[in-house]
Amino acid sequence: MTEPVRQRRSCGGVLGTLLVVGAVIVGTVALSPSLALTDLRDAAIDPIVGVPGSGGDGYTFMATTPRGTPVTWPCDGTIELEVNAQDAPEGYAELVASAVAQVNDASGFVLEVVGETDDREYQERGAGPVLLMWADESEVPELAGRTAGIGGSSYVQGPGGGGRAVGGMVVLDTDMPGGLLRRTDPGPVLVHELLHVIGLGHTEDPSQLMAPEYSSQRGLGDGDLAGLQALRDAACS
Template sequence: MVRNFLLVTAIGASAFLVAGFVYGDPRILGLLDVRIGPGGLQPGAAQPGAEQSGTPEPGTAERSGRSAEAPPPGLEEAEAPLGTPEAPVMGSDSYGFLAVNGDGTPVGYSPCRPLHYVVNAELVPAGAQQLVPDAIDTISRATGIRFIYDAATTEQPSAQRDPYQPDAYGDRWAPLLIAWTTPEVAPQLKGKVIGTGGSTHYSFDDGPKTFVTGSLELDALQITEDLRQPDGKLYATAVILHELSHVMGLEHVDDPRQLMYPEIGSPEGLAAGDLNGLYELSKAQCRKDL
């Protein structure tokens, strides 16, 4: 039986950009809640009764100077990109970006500093321990971003996760959080949503935006069931690669040949459009000021 995945994306302002896999036979699910940081919900995407005051202007997280909400700038920032992305073998324009700057360039992570990550693996399915590291290696080769695994963590996913947590992680941006979890802890994993992921971007006033941290949640129970099926590891890897691509900044496309297409019938991995989009994200500027 061909298994299909349906993705649902909701895009936020100054945002925690969220995307989710719906797993099983083709099903339609409403848009996921949009998370923005710090605090609040994007106008027009709030749940009934949600607080709207103090929501940042769409597209920016205005910062007029350093504050207790941001770490000292430039930690681990080098003079040049730390890695070289693999150039795509085939050209393709079947890609899109979750966020762009005023000049049209895509919002990405600084290639001149490592992207640290932590993993909450308390619920990782048996036999799935290597899926995340392998997917990260694939994304690293495609983007040139150097990932550094810091440690296991007990941090739980949160819709209002602070991008700066000095008590937990010191004077730096919080690392990318990857969590094997449940819908009870991460309500965005409701119904057949099997994974969500996204990143928080930061800017000064109307200046360029850059991602500084992110989060990726995987429904441990659904993936456990998937791993019992033929090609289960390939499908689980497709979920992780898709969500990591959202973390990096890719949007859905209408080309069914791409991994970033909303429905996936076979786990063939990153296609030409996905790879070209990730390659473009590798050109994000260095940010000694963040």
């Protein structure tokens, strides 16, 4: 469970921007068949989603382990994604495929849509497929106001101090204030949320896609790419 982030920037031309929010949903101690998932509410009250000071130039990590390494997915294997198409926009399958391809190309990780689901449990995600769904703020209060989406991973942490992602979720807002979604390509918002799932937090650099506000960034910036490389290095080292 997390709190939404409503960080506003005092730059002009705010119209057309969408707030995109990341959420680390759960962390836990592993080595138990039943994952004792705990709440990271404290980590998300901070207006910066991610670990301040982690990462490098133009990027942060969503979560870090006691060793100081970023939490991300295993080097090998696929990250399974299940889609709940309830209230999804027309053409959502193409949107998802396009976003997944972009994330895979940029990250080296392999997200794969494995099917559709009726599951709408976005808070208590344990190990298993990453859930992608659409909702409004009546169901997902984190989507209130200008928030366009939320995303994050659940992860396990071992006694040796390592950690790895084992599940997660992305929820995209069906109800953009002022019809912003109709005027703004939702693809970048989905990519942004999927990068939270992979392990990137927010950056203060507004030119990066992982900035907390979407302001017509085109594709991934140098900081986004460097962050993904760092996650890949951590996963495969």
